Amino acid sequence: MGRTSDAKERILAAAHELVEVRGYSALGVAEICKAAGVPKGSFYYFFESKEALALAVIAEEWAGQRKGWAEALEGPGAPLAKLRKLFEGTAAAQRQSQATCGTVSGCLFGNLSLELSNRTEPIRLALQEVFATQARMVQAVVEDAVARGDALVADPAEAARAVVAQLEGQVLLAKLYNDTSHLDAMWTNCLALVGAGVAEAAAAMPD
Amino acid sequence: MGRTSDAKERILAAAHELVEVRGYSALGVAEICKAAGVPKGSFYYFFESKEALALAVIAEEWAGQRKGWAEALEGPGAPLAKLRKLFEGTAAAQRQSQATCGTVSGCLFGNLSLELSNRTEPIRLALQEVFATQARMVQAVVEDAVARGDALVADPAEAARAVVAQLEGQVLLAKLYNDTSHLDAMWTNCLALVGAGVAEAAAAMPD
Incomplete structure (x- = not known):
């Protein structure tokens, strides 16, 4: 059974890498199996379909990324410092992908x-x-940031959505231009989106 | 020659629609030709490759959209009102695509x-x-907005990039959730990204 479970992991690892670089539609099961070094019959033993494999890739990627998100956002520290960690971590991961693969994988x-x-x-x-x-x-x-007076937004849920959208949009542009140099600006944009500048300006105003 | 140039337009129109709905990789030349109602031989008479067709689709889409961007941003009026027109136009276009196709096409x-x-x-x-x-x-x-004191940003080029990234990120989420209800928030986010709230707060401060 040792070899069997190893084959499943190899298929998942190969698919993860290929989906990251090439997307989903352009991939065939035969190619995934070739990259994994397993016979095509094994594929359907472990995965019902290519779609089932894509779902496994998504689950695996999020299990890994979620650790980083929790480490940045759920540890101790001031709320804005936590958000900063998330943005710096995202920029660092994209730089890493560029260094490893030659291109920003997004x-x-x-994707x-x-x-x-x-x-x-x-x-x-x-x-x-x-x-x-x-x-x-x-x-x-x-x-938390609003409660401490570090941020000023009418709707924290919408602000959070805007922060996630900004991350996705900037990573899209980084991938398109294969250029990570603008990712540092994400942090300034995040501050603006949560009204941190406004909170600062308001705090500087006399009572 | 009338029929020939009609075939080219039909191929382009069919490809435009199919790429919008299904992406590029999942499409085959045979399928595009079938949708256009032209024999497969015609395709390679007009387009060297599927890639050449994709470039024509991008050019056609931007020629259309650019008009809307210019109409919003290059006409008369206050700079923030122009940006608002762009964001409202984008939200309206996505709502239109949802109404026409049943799903937000993004x-x-x-894509x-x-x-x-x-x-x-x-x-x-x-x-x-x-x-x-x-x-x-x-x-x-x-x-323009900064010059008039309506906005406050250190780097207008980075702020503009953030605005475009926010548009792309929010449209991505609208497509994923097939839900256009959050697109109105883009305008508030845009104001935040160009420091319009900060400029207002600063203006309200006593000299």
């Missing part, structure tokens, strides 16, 4: 959202859940 | 950026040019 969830969300409902739902969790995690931190 | 440029930018250099360059033009158009308006 966000797997964003698959645009490629697939209108084509398969199970993948749409899985990706919705990822982004909803991200937005909830950011929202909790924005609410 | 931004063709964003193709994530699907293809790491796979074909000619498409990457074409999309870079579209987003660079969008950012330049927004930047000119942000500079």
Whole structure:
């Protein structure tokens, strides 16, 4: 059984890497199996379909990324410092992908959202859940920041959504230009989106 | 020759619609020709490759959208009112696509950026040019707003990039959730990104 479970992991690892670089539609099961070094018959033993494999790739990617999000946002420290950690971590991960693969690979969830969300409902739902969790995690931190007077927004849920959208949009541009130099600006943009500058200006005003 | 040029237009129109709904990789030339009602031989008479067709689709889409961008951003009026027109126009276009197709189709440029930018250099360059033009158009308006004291940003080019990133990110989420109800919040986010709230707060401060 040792070899069997190893084959499943190898298929998942190969698919993860290939989906990251090439997307989903352009990939065939035969190619995934070749990269994994397993016979094509093994594939359907472990995965019902290519879609089932994509769902496993999404789950694996989020299990890994979620640790980083929790480490940045759910540890001790001031709320804005936590958000900063998230943005710096995201920029660092994209720089790492550029150094390793030669090109910025972007966000797997964003890539698959645009490629697939209108084509398969199970993948749409899985990706919705990822982004909803991200937005909830950011929202909790924005609410803390507002409670401490470090941020000023009318609707923390909308502000959190805007922060996630800004991350996705900037990573999209970084991928398109294969250029990570603008990702540092995300932090300034995040401050603006949660009204941190406004809170500062308001605090500087005389009573 | 009348029939010949009609065939080219039909291929382009069919490809435009199919790429919008399904992306690029999942499409075959045979399917495009079938949708256009032309024999497969015609395709290679007009387009050297599927990639050449994608470039024509991008050019056609931007020629149409650019008119809307210019109408919003380059007419008369206060700079912030112009930006508002752009954001409202974007939200309206996504609502229209949802009403027509049943699902939010998202931004063709964003979709193709994530699907293809790491796979074909000619498409990457074409999309870079579209987003660079969008950012330049927004930047000119942000500079006007700063000059009038309606906005407050250290770097208008970075702020313009953030505005474009916010548009792309929010449209990505609207597509993923097939829900256009959050697109109205883009305008508030845009104000925050160009420091319009900060400028207001600063203006309210006593000398």
